[in-house]
Amino acid sequence: MTEHEQFAEDLALYALGSLEGDAADSVERHLEECAACRQELARLEGDMALLALTTSGPAPPQRARQRLLKAMGREPRSVRTVFMRRRWWTLAPVFASLVLAIFSILLWREVVRQRDRIEAMRADAAVNQASLEEAKHLLALLTDASAQHVTLVAAKSKPQPAGKAIYMPGNGALVFMASNLAPLAPSKTYELWLVPMGGNKPMPAGMFKPDPQGNAMVMMPPMTAGVEARTFAVTIEPEGGSATPTMPMVLVGS
Ligand SMILES: [Zn+2]
Numbered sequence: 001m002t003e004h005e006q007f008a009e010d011l012a013l014y015a016l017g018s019l020e021g022d023a024a025d026s027v028e029r030h031l032e033e034c035a036a037c038r039q040e041l042a043r044l045e046g047d048m049a050l051l052a053l054t055t056s057g058p059a060p061p062q063r064a065r066q067r068l069l070k071a072m073g074r075e076p077r078s079v080r081t082v083f084m085r086r087r088w089w090t091l092a093p094v095f096a097s098l099v100l101a102i103f104s105i106l107l108w109r110e111v112v113r114q115r116d117r118i119e120a121m122r123a124d125a126a127v128n129q130a131s132l133e134e135a136k137h138l139l140a141l142l143t144d145a146s147a148q149h150v151t152l153v154a155a156k157s158k159p160q161p162a163g164k165a166i167y168m169p170g171n172g173a174l175v176f177m178a179s180n181l182a183p184l185a186p187s188k189t190y191e192l193w194l195v196p197m198g199g200n201k202p203m204p205a206g207m208f209k210p211d212p213q214g215n216a217m218v219m220m221p222p223m224t225a226g227v228e229a230r231t232f233a234v235t236i237e238p239e240g241g242s243a244t245p246t247m248p249m250v251l252v253g254s
């Protein structure tokens with residue numbers, strides 16, 4: 001082994017600040033006259049600074065990591081050499097530095113992993129945001145007072161009152177839309193009824209008043225979850241609603 005190669009190995013320890021006494025002096029003397037070793041030292045020091053600082057950089061310091069790991073891989077030989085020259089306790093800073101370097105690498109990997117998770121969550125949030133915007137636009141269109149509602153029927157026939165209930169038994173969510181309803185007398189309201197499957201007692205499913213054109217679009221208060229509907233019906237009730245429907249039925253659908 002030439003003197004030059006021997007110093008190249010000690011440079012890693014020197015860069016970690018763990019070379020002292022005679023060994024440090026001879027490395028320093030060699031550095032004064034060897035440009036190659038000065039360059040290698042600068043690289044090692046740069047790598048360590050990079051590792052300490054780039055726990056959240058845009059690109060992983062792959063080059064720095066590999067070179068430091070390589071330098072650490074040479075450690076046993078260097079440590080043995082140093083052992084012959086020193087007492088054991090002078091090596092404490094070497095181990096402290098190594099532990100710190102390894103800890104930095106582990107920390108950096110964890111930060112990269114967390115950053116990937118955050119990126120994935122951001123992508124999910126963007127998709128949710130897009131769905132929400134779409135739903136908002138749809139709701140705004142359906143509920144805007146200036147929107148035109150046109151009911152299309154068979155040609156030459158007169159538009160008839162009609163309603164549509166959209167009901168999800170699983171969670172009791174209920175939306176009701178109606179068109180061409182007759183205007184209500186004051187202190188009257190339309191009331192929607194749900195007749196459950198396997199029962200005959202209608203359950204009140206919400207009240208609504210159509211706009212001057214006879215249209216209504218309402219999100220009803222949710223029903224008890226798990227009730228299957230056999231029939232929906234609409235009646236005219238006194239303001240505030242009734243416990244049982246008042247005949248006749250204005251609309252009915254099964
Ligand atoms: Zn050299």
